[in-house]
Amino acid sequence: MMNGDVRVPRAVRFSRYGGPEVLEVVQVPRPSPGPGQVLVKVIVAPVNPGEIGIREGVFADLWPAAFPEGQGNDLAGQVVEVGQDVMGFAPGDEVVGYAPRRAQADYVVHDAATLARKPPVLCWEEAAPLSAVGVTAWAGVEAVLPRPGETVVVSAAAGGVGVLAAQLARLRGATVVGTVGPHNLDFARSLGITPVLHGPGLAERLRAAAPNGVDAFIDTFGAGNVQAAIDLGVPPRRINTIADGAAVRRYGVRSQAQEDAFSPELVERLAALVGERRLSVPIHAVYPLERVRDAYVELARRHTRGKIVLSLVLSPDDGPQAG
Numbered sequence: 001m002m003n004g005d006v007r008v009p010r011a012v013r014f015s016r017y018g019g020p021e022v023l024e025v026v027q028v029p030r031p032s033p034g035p036g037q038v039l040v041k042v043i044v045a046p047v048n049p050g051e052i053g054i055r056e057g058v059f060a061d062l063w064p065a066a067f068p069e070g071q072g073n074d075l076a077g078q079v080v081e082v083g084q085d086v087m088g089f090a091p092g093d094e095v096v097g098y099a100p101r102r103a104q105a106d107y108v109v110h111d112a113a114t115l116a117r118k119p120p121v122l123c124w125e126e127a128a129p130l131s132a133v134g135v136t137a138w139a140g141v142e143a144v145l146p147r148p149g150e151t152v153v154v155s156a157a158a159g160g161v162g163v164l165a166a167q168l169a170r171l172r173g174a175t176v177v178g179t180v181g182p183h184n185l186d187f188a189r190s191l192g193i194t195p196v197l198h199g200p201g202l203a204e205r206l207r208a209a210a211p212n213g214v215d216a217f218i219d220t221f222g223a224g225n226v227q228a229a230i231d232l233g234v235p236p237r238r239i240n241t242i243a244d245g246a247a248v249r250r251y252g253v254r255s256q257a258q259e260d261a262f263s264p265e266l267v268e269r270l271a272a273l274v275g276e277r278r279l280s281v282p283i284h285a286v287y288p289l290e291r292v293r294d295a296y297v298e299l300a301r302r303h304t305r306g307k308i309v310l311s312l313v314l315s316p317d318d319g320p321q322a323g
């Protein structure tokens, strides 16, 4: 669904650190692409847990906000203008991008060199998350290099990163055990993942689910998962976490993430897997941009199955739509 050119462009902004109530959808000028840049009309922009930390000021020492701060990272949309010296993109092209702290806006200026092409067969919702959780999942899997016949555990295997990491590990020929809540047992099985409940006593349940041992562990949640992997005897070089910096320092486990793997070619490779229906991007809910606060409230519950995304083309009067 496209609503054409936007007369009064909108963007998500916040002007102080705080809860979802600090988020505003404001009117902004339409930006212009400079040399080597394109202007993207954003159709879908996902929400990610890391953005909550930035907005709450948790990472203010490391990544301070510049108020009024924008929000969002990953996006899918259509090229509407190209700047000087841009080769290979033209208005109308469907693209997947990564625009840190500014993706949740009608228009985003994006470097042409880091923009990926979106295959038309992909819907906007399943394409948009590929440059963030898609690349992060790929990085985690490649960090531990699962081999055919090995058993790999993925924590939070129904979540944004976890559900993709689990499928990518399976595509490498591994048997995947995924940790989930009780409501996701059947969902995990539907993707060929052996489900194990997360929470206290995890190491024991994993031992029972993988009696021949666990070869590698991809942690996408923190909360003691790396400790469980160590307790199971997984070598630190075959453990990757994107959510437990203390465990990285303590055990020397790996921490490969989005920034270590991103390239437009990788995004296009992941998009091809989705297009071939070998990789599924479950969509938990689609919120109109105006309901950005509600989207983050739901995300913060940390029981998202796949992704929650914002639609820039849904009417503000539309409620969230189940994916």
Ligand SMILES: NC(=O)c1ccc[n+]([C@@H]2O[C@H](COP(=O)([O-])OP(=O)(O)OC[C@H]3O[C@@H](n4cnc5c(N)ncnc54)[C@H](OP(=O)(O)O)[C@@H]3O)[C@@H](O)[C@H]2O)c1
Pocket (backbone or CB within 6 Å): 048, 049, 050, 132, 133, 136, 155, 156, 157, 158, 159, 160, 161, 162, 179, 180, 181, 182, 183, 184, 198, 199, 220, 221, 223, 242, 243, 257, 258, 259, 299, 302, 303, 304, 305, 306
């Ligand atoms: N550095 C990077 O490049 C990068 C990129 C993306 C994400 N990240 C980080 O990676 C982490 C995961 O992101 P995400 O987008 O995948 O998160 P998410 O989608 O919000 O994760 C939700 C999942 O967490 C599971 N979960 C809830 N409580 C749990 C528990 N106690 N133990 C294990 N799993 C539990 C839920 O499972 P059930 O509903 O089945 O209970 C749900 O499937 C975040 O910390 C995020 O900041 C880092």
